[in-house]
Amino acid sequence: MLLQAPAAMASLATAILNHPGITLATVHSSGVEDQANARQNIADMAAGGPAHRSSYGTAPGGVVMLDGRLLRGMLALAEQYTFSVSEICGGSHNSNSRHYAGIAADFNVVNGRRISAAHPALAAFKTRCRELGATEVLGPGSPNHDTHVHAAWPRLT
Structure with missing residues (x-):
């Protein structure tokens, strides 16, 4: 398991904020x-702290450190694509969602176009997520994922 030093995580988060x-x-x-939107999640990490999770619906509340694999994956994706992240560890998802473990993100816009089954870069974007280590990649055609790509890295424990 890779050590995730707080300073290194803050540096990755700052790079995401400034990209x-x-x-x-x-x-x-x-x-x-609430204070658990995607921008606030990254800002919390850039400040050296954990990211807040939502506490409505199935969301458990509390805080979680975002995983470096997720943060590095987002920066690597940004080398090839422009994108918008709609959720990281906030929002209401399946109660066992990897979002709540700090290892998932939802991408709702890629290269200036909203995600849909007709998105011209959808297949390539999902493939790139898998190449970067995401093992749970869902999008249009998967239940409740018609408007975004969900990319999640494996749980470490």
């Missing part, structure tokens, strides 16, 4: 307002 090709949502699609 011109990465947009981070400041609201949840549910309309619930």
Whole structure:
């Protein structure tokens, strides 16, 4: 297991915050307002702390450190694509979702176009997520994933 030093995680998060090709949502699609939106998750990590999880629906609340594999994956994706992240560890997902473990992100816009089954880069984007280590990659055609690509890395424990 790779050691995830807080300073290294803060540096990765800062790079994500400052990357011109990465947009981070400041609201949840549910309309619930809290301190667990994607932008705040990354800002929390950039400040050296854990990211907040939502506490509505099936969300457990509390905090979690985002995994370095997820953060490095987002930066690697940004070398090839521009994208928007709608959720990281906030929002309401399946109660056993990898989002709550800090190892998943939902991408709702890639290269300036909303995710749909007709997105021209959908297959390539999903393939790239898998190449970067994501083992759970869902999108249009998967239940409840018609408008985004969900990419999650393996649990370590």
